[in-house]
Amino acid sequence: MQADVPFNKYFYYIGSVCFAFYAAFHTVRGNPLIAIMSSINLLAICYILFKYKKNQLEISHNNIIISLLSLSVLIACYELGRSGIIYIFPLVAGYIYYYSSRTAVLSSITLCVLALFMSLNHLHYETIIRTTVPIAITVVISFLYTKKVEHHQTQLRHIARSDHLTGLYNRRKLISWLKNKEHTVSNTTGHLLFLCLGVDNFKHINDQYGHEFGDNLLRKIAVTVEQQLAAMNITNRDTVISRVAGDEFVVGVYGSLPYSLVKSISTELLKSVNKIECVNGISLSVDACVGLTARSRPFCYEQVIKEAHIAMYEAKKVSKNQMRFYSSKLAKKVKEKLNIVELLKSALVNDEFYLVFMPVYGPTGHRITGAEALIRTHNDALSTYTPDVYIPVAEEHGLIHQLDEMVIRKAFKTLKHSSLNQLDTFSLAINISSQQLKNKHFPKMANTMALEEEIDPNQIEFELTETALVDFDQTSIDIIKQTKTYGFRVALDDFGTGYTAFSQLQNFPVDTLKIDRSFTSNIDGKNIDQGKMVDVILSLAHLYNLNVVAEGVENSEQLDYLKHRHCDSYQGYYLSKPISWHEMLALINHEST
Known part of the structure; x- marks a missing residue:
């Protein structure tokens, strides 16, 4: 029997009624053998239904019923002759339903031969020969139908377990x-x-x-x-x-x-x-x-x-x-990332992020001409991680667009309620993810925010890390150009640490290069090679009419070196650490006095 044939309780309910009727009918008609066989079938059905209710049904139980039905048909042929032969046809259908094609055909042929032999008790051999033809046709047609069904089942099983494109398992x-x-x-x-x-x-x-x-x-x-x-x-x-x-x-x-x-x-x-x-x-x-x-x-x-x-x-x-x-180490790392994801979601929902600002100083190194907005959080658990840790996690888990929009909105609102708003001598830099270079809605979104907060786009500079150029394509270029069309400027952060050739900058429409702190921090009068690298970046950047900001200025020697080579702007802890907006305004006001 096929293991995947479902149990049909209605078949057994109907069978029990039929066999109860046959047992009574043949008892009255004087056919005790058929009556006894019908009673046995009735008891077997009741037993199987009982097992079904107890959830103890097995394949062998259905095999028992098929065997009893086969024996009943043979007895009916022996006792009734032609009237018994008609029961062969539904039983052959039962074989086809329950068994594989090979087993069903062999069982059907065996049943038909034995049934016709048993019918000799009542029928002439010529009648039996005539009866053989429709029985044989039924068996052959049933066999062909079964083979066709099995072929389709094989195809469906193949489709169900195979990848449609490669033919491999799915x-x-x-x-x-x-x-x-x-x-x-x-x-x-x-x-x-x-x-x-x-x-x-x-x-x-x-x-x-x-x-x-x-x-x-x-x-x-x-x-x-x-x-x-x-x-x-x-x-x-x-x-x-x-x-x-x-x-x-x-x-x-x-x-x-x-x-x-x-x-x-x-x-x-x-x-x-x-x-x-x-x-x-x-x-x-x-x-x-x-x-x-x-x-x-x-x-x-x-x-x-x-x-x-x-x-x-x-x-x-x-x-x-x-x-x-x-490895277990990798598992721990993944678990920590998932924890950070939950903390980020909580901080976004509860508005637990705020901004601090790293002042940017002009050519002289004495006057603040701009600032870079940096994200921080009030969430105690998330604050144990630096933005360098949780920003990449946000990018990896699809939270970065929401985080970028939040930072841009907060930066715009801060500038809006300030005396620096609409002041063309001051610019505000905002870091955005490289994923925005694939977001065609970013330029319009930024411009809409600027309009809502009454911010002049010319005061805003969006910063992208140099590694964003590794996978940039025409879509990225189009997004940057559209962003600049609204008046925003674009800066390339951490320049010198990636794989960008200056020739690429002709195709990548940026306004500012920010020399990575790794180059600036090594300027000490002893490491000539690092100084030469800064010289090359400054010379070529000015050749391309790009503004240059040196990051990581930590001492007066570095500042003097950069000023002597006509760097445009500077930022670093020697000049100022990241501070609140109000503290920065106080510094600007102090410069004016």
């Missing part, structure tokens, strides 16, 4: 495979290795070449992974290869796994993916990262999938073509 099949291993893994019977491979910058590939190209690349990666595992004889083991989502592929291996094999699998997979150089006649470089986790004792499948993904994302943060194992 997430459902992967989970099924893992569930089968949950309680079989042990130090003696076998280990589980589970790795997740994610393609680097796949969204950028999709955007640049189109989704059809991206689909073809995924197919090629799937074939490459399968071929590489086959070349390493990994597929000879108990293995599953799956595409679980987008550009993420998963490989699970169960068995005796030496450490050298564990390490080589991920290394060779990365190498094989890196060898993909051409798709649809277009040359490209394909990079990926791998996250791994392993088990030698019973586990929860959800946790294994989660660990492999965490390790892969951690690898992606380091660089391209990296591999990372999941």
Whole structure:
């Protein structure tokens, strides 16, 4: 019997009524054998219904009923002849429903031969031969129908467990495979290795070449992974290869796994993916990262999938073509991040953020010409982390747009209620995430806020870190240009620490470069090379008509060095630490007296 055939209680209810009627009817008609057989069937049905109510039903119970029904049909043929033969047809349908096609056909043929033989007691052999034809037709048609149904079921099972794009197993099949291993893994019977491979910058590939190209690349990666595992004889083991989502592929291996094999699998997979150089006649470089986790004792499948993904994302943060194992240290780091996420959400809901301002001094180093707004928090738990820690977490977990908008709004409101508002000699710098370079709504949002708070956009400068240029594209350029169209200015923060060539600045429309503090802080009269680097940045920046702000000015020697080389502006603890708006206004007023 097929294990997936559902129990139909109504069939048994109707059968019990029918057999009760047959038992009484044939008792009255003087057919005790049929009456006894009907009573046995009735008792068997009642027993099965009782087991069903107790939730103790087994496949064997249905097999018992099929056997009793078969015996009843044979007895009916022996006792009634032609009237008994008609019961063959519904029983053949029952075989088709309950058994596989092969078993159903063999059972049907056996039943028909025995039933016709039993009917010889009442029928002439010529009548039996004539009766054989419709019975044979019924069996053949039922067999063909069953084969067609099984074919469709096979196709549906394949579709249900396969990824439509690559033909690999999908997430459902992967989970099924893992569930089968949950309680079989042990130090003696076998280990589980589970790795997740994610393609680097796949969204950028999709955007640049189109989704059809991206689909073809995924197919090629799937074939490459399968071929590489086959070349390493990994597929000879108990293995599953799956595409679980987008550009993420998963490989699970169960068995005796030496450490050298564990390490080589991920290394060779990365190498094989890196060898993909051409798709649809277009040359490209394909990079990926791998996250791994392993088990030698019973586990929860959800946790294994989660660990492999965490390790892969951690690898992606380091660089391209990296591999990372999941560890307790990594788990602690993830747990801490999730805690920070909850603290950020709470601080946003309860308005627990505020701003301090780092004054920016003009060419002489004596007069404040602007300020940089810096985020701080009243939340005691969140305040144990610096913005350098929780801002990247906000970016990673989708909170950065809300955080940026909050900072911009607070900065605008602060400037609005100040004597510095509409003063063209003062500018306010606001840090924004590089993710805003993908947010087409950002320029309009910033301008709308400026209008609402009656702020002149010419007083506002949005700061982006230099690393934002690494993944910038035409969309990013368009967003910056639109932002500048409203009158806002754009600065490149931490300049010199990234990968930007000065030639790129021609295509990246910024107004200001901020020399990273790592260069400024090393100017001490002894380190000539660092001084030369600052000289190069200042010379080329002025060649491109860019304003330059030196960060991290910590002493008079550094300030004098920068002033001598005509740096435009300075900020640092030697001049002023971050202070409240009112303290900064007091400094500005003091300068005027």
